[in-house]
Amino acid sequence: xxxxxxxxxxxxxxxxxxxxxxxxxxxxxxxxxxxxxxxxxxxxxxxxxxxxxxxxxxxxxxxxxxxxxxxxxxxxxxxxxxxxxxxxxxxxxxxxxxxxxxxxxxxxxxxxxxxxxxxxxxxxxxxxxxxxxxxxxxxxxxxxxxxxxxxxxxxxxxxxxxxxxxxxxxxxxxxxxxxxxxxxxxxxxxxxxxxxxxxxxxxxxxxxxxxxxxxxxxxxxxxxxxxxxxxxxxxxxxxxxxxxxxxxxxxxxxxxxxxxxxxxxxxxxxxxxxxxxxxxxxxxxxxxxxxxxxxxxxxxxxxxxxxxxxxxxxxxxxxxxxxxxxxxxxxxxxxxxxxxxxxxxxxxxxxxxxxxxxxxxxxxxxxxxxxxxxxxxxxxx
Numbered sequence: 001x002x003x004x005x006x007x008x009x010x011x012x013x014x015x016x017x018x019x020x021x022x023x024x025x026x027x028x029x030x031x032x033x034x035x036x037x038x039x040x041x042x043x044x045x046x047x048x049x050x051x052x053x054x055x056x057x058x059x060x061x062x063x064x065x066x067x068x069x070x071x072x073x074x075x076x077x078x079x080x081x082x083x084x085x086x087x088x089x090x091x092x093x094x095x096x097x098x099x100x101x102x103x104x105x106x107x108x109x110x111x112x113x114x115x116x117x118x119x120x121x122x123x124x125x126x127x128x129x130x131x132x133x134x135x136x137x138x139x140x141x142x143x144x145x146x147x148x149x150x151x152x153x154x155x156x157x158x159x160x161x162x163x164x165x166x167x168x169x170x171x172x173x174x175x176x177x178x179x180x181x182x183x184x185x186x187x188x189x190x191x192x193x194x195x196x197x198x199x200x201x202x203x204x205x206x207x208x209x210x211x212x213x214x215x216x217x218x219x220x221x222x223x224x225x226x227x228x229x230x231x232x233x234x235x236x237x238x239x240x241x242x243x244x245x246x247x248x249x250x251x252x253x254x255x256x257x258x259x260x261x262x263x264x265x266x267x268x269x270x271x272x273x274x275x276x277x278x279x280x281x282x283x284x285x286x287x288x289x290x291x292x293x294x295x296x297x298x299x300x301x302x303x304x305x306x307x308x309x310x311x312x313x314x315x316x317x318x319x320x321x322x323x324x325x326x327x328x329x330x331x332x333x334x335x336x337x338x339x340x341x342x343x344x345x346x347x348x349x350x351x352x353x354x355x356x357x358x359x360x361x362x363x364x365x366x367x368x369x370x371x372x373x374x375x376x377x378x379x380x381x
Contacts, residue, residue, distance in 0.1 A: 004115075007177060008112050008115065008116055008132075009131070009135040010170065010173050011108070011174075012112060012136050013139040015139070017139035017143030017146070018164075018167050019078065019101075020140035020143060021144055021146070021163065022082065022160065023044075023047070023217050024144065024216065024236070024239055025147055025151070027044075027217070027218060027220075028221045028222065028235075029156040035094075037218070037219070037343050037344070038347055040218050041339050041344060043091070043094055044339040045214075046098050046336075047099065047105075048213070048217070048336040048339055049099075050099055050100075050103040051110075051328050067111045067114060068177045070107050070108075071107070071111045072171060072174055073104075073107060074107035075104075077100065077103070078105060078164075080164075081097055081104060082163055083161070085101075086157050086160050113328075116132060117311075124257060124258055125258040125309050126253050126255075126263075126305070127258075129305045129306075129309045130251065130252070130253035130256075131250075132305075133304050133305045133308060134250040134251050137247045137301065140243050141243035143240075144243060145236065147236045148240070151232040151233065151236065198374065199327070201373070202372070203331070204368070204372075205368065205372070206307065206327065207333065207337075208364075208365040208368075209307075210331045211334045211335065211337060211341070212359075214334075214335050214342050214358075215338060217335075218346065219346040221235060223352065227282075227284070227351070227352070228286045228289070238290055238293070242296070245294040245295065245301060246298065249301025249302045250301045253266065263309060264373055264374075266303075267306040267307065268366050268369055268373075270298075270299040270300065271303050271365055271366035272363060273299030274359075276359065277294070277295035277297070278359030280295070280359075281355060282355050311327060338358065
């Protein structure tokens with residue numbers, strides 16, 4: 001029988017495989033439907049903006065009442081919305097589907113993060129969060145390769161049908177999903193953890209970091225199509241091959257012993273590599289671009305594992321569902337802002353400009369993080 005931790009990894013692998021692949025490839029489908037870049041930005045912004053309203057409520061429910069129920073709702077809704085996306089047309093109906101898809105994805109994100117944060121069976125925090133990120137990132141890598149094959153066989157509609165079925169099947173993994181613990185949490189308990197200076201300063205780091213996700217949901221696929229002429233198979237294969245950098249670095253972090261000072265160095269180095277990779281991937285040669293995209297994803301793997309570790313140590317275990325949910329809302333508001341900003345920049349000044357600007361922001365964020373993140377920031381107070 002699968003352990004609860006193994007069930008979490010399995011669910012994350014499949015749902016991230018589905019959601020990320022659809023998220024990355026949807027802009028091409030929307031362009032085919034006649035959407036303008038700014039309209040694609042709106043659609044992605046609504047997907048990214050859902051956590052602003054729902055992260056804390058989901059986390060509060062996780063702390064007080066149920067984790068399994070929220071995950072089940074998120075998975076069922078994701079599967080149904082993929083099928084609905086096949087038939088809706090027009091900017092606002094499509095945007096509405098993506099908004100609800102963001103709500104469903106956020107429900108599963110917050111809930112699975114919550115139960116994993118509260119689990120204390122793994123004492124090596126690097127291993128705990130490195131392995132978690134490995135499975136979260138291995139899903140998109142696999143999904144993009146599979147998505148390329150499905151696009152070749154039947155187009156975007158086939159991708160939606162197959163991934164809707166796979167997400168629905170993961171609900172079976174929630175059988176006997178036991179071990180939930182709950183407590184009465186007052187709102188001031190959440191406020192106490194969030195208003196501390198180090199939490200606020202780190203939230204700014206996460207906001208700027210998340211802005212570059214807005215590039216990936218709006219102009220990434222159109223850029224690859226326009227710059228290199230990649231077809232429906234080559235384009236997701238490029239994305240999937242680059243994603244291997246993220247999974248590899250997450251695995252590397254998991255094999256290191258936990259050290260707060262080393263964690264800060266890894267986090268800042270990952271931010272710098274992520275920024276450099278984003279700037280330099282606009283090269284004219286496909287293979288050179290892929291190499292720098294791999295570098296970007298490798299940086300994301302380093303900082304991604306450590307950011308999860310940091311979040312887990314910022315808050316008390318009993319209230320981490322709601323607290324981390326609020327922090328996730330602030331972080332994904334950066335993705336929303338990035339989607340609106342970079343889709344507009346790409347449409348007006350060229351599709352390579354968002355990568356350069358977002359990369360420079362990541363480099364500046366690394367400098368800022370060097371000043372505001374204390375070396376002991378991985379230690380809970």
